[in-house]
Amino acid sequence: MLTIHHLGLSRSDRIIWLAEELGLEYQLVKHDRDPETFRSPPSLWEVSPMGKAPVIEDDGLVIPESGAIVEYLLDKYGEGRLRPAAETPEYIEYLHWLHAAESTLMTPVLMNMIAGMSGVDNPAYNSFVHGEFETVLGYMEGVLANREYIAGEFSAADIMVAFPLMMLDSPLIPGPAGGDVLGSYANIQAYLLRLRDRPMWLKAEVIFRPE
Template sequence: MLTVHHLNQSRSQRVIWALEELSLPYEIVRYQREKSMLAPEALKKVHPLGKSPVVEDNGLVLAESGAILEYLQETYDPDGLLKPQEPTQKVQYRFWLHYAEGSLMPPLLMKLVFSSLGKPPVPFGLRTLGKALGKGVEKGWLNQQLETHARYIESHLASHSWFAGEHLSMADIQMSFPVFALLARGGIDNLPHTQAWKKKVEMRPAWQRAIQKGGPFTLPGE
């Protein structure tokens, strides 16, 4: 049976969602974030990087959510329910699978870091300077980067029901974490198609089951 090493409020939520969409049996091993919001040391016993998600399948240990989702699709989705077959859509599928972590997540993570420089655990005497530095970076560069990403995604979803065509695919599952984070942290208005996509995700029975099993899914800023 598949085992998901699941860290609360993390990328592993989308792996649980994928397993629910595929109706696969699995078990969850749960981990809670430390006060620092980092993963506990116990995860390093499963995989040297100590990150989540990690999936075990018949002795195989897999890390990195994109690689896990591709493995699940190739191994347990023979009918191609979660991968488009039309050539143009397959190109989009591959693009969004990689874009999610390669392009979109880095500025979102930077947004989280720079917006936290005026708060604990930053030493009290440095918080005023940290807050000013964070706001300066956000205003001078970071917010514009996120705006560019948000408008790009919004434009794509204006003409596509899902990220890789007319049906849900692993590309949508991979994009769920950064898009939810973008809507929560980005401070960007007028994204009706992106918001509509998010609502469609939240209405899916498999997503709802994943939330029930994986726990509440919220992100800082929501």
């Protein structure tokens, strides 16, 4: 049986949401963050090689890294769902966003969060973060002007990019860029509403929401 290890307020939300979209049977193991450091508890280090969430266990394999887990689950259980057919233009867009989610998009989101948590207020740092937000969010805003989901039809790329966008939308995670980073991006906001309206998002959210 597939086991999903879930850390509260973490990227493992993605994997629970994906499993629900695919209708997979799985066992959920919840791990609580250290209340002082907000880092992973020892129980997660016992499973995950770098102590990070998400991590899954399946057929004797231990698989960390959200993007890798998404690709593994789609290869094994997807039956062609939640990604465009290979070698189509839509597939290239899907691949782009699947990977940009944890790189080009996540970089300024994390930098903003770390500055907010640590009190760093350096003009050069802040200007880099603002510039990156303008680049990546500006591009996404244009893409979403012409389509409902980031690569056309709803796909696992939406599940990947939703997490950093929802971090930006969360009052729990402020940074020097302020709590309204998405304020001027109407298409991204409408996109998030569409995602949050999906029945399997609503179901997953109840499962991964902190108690």
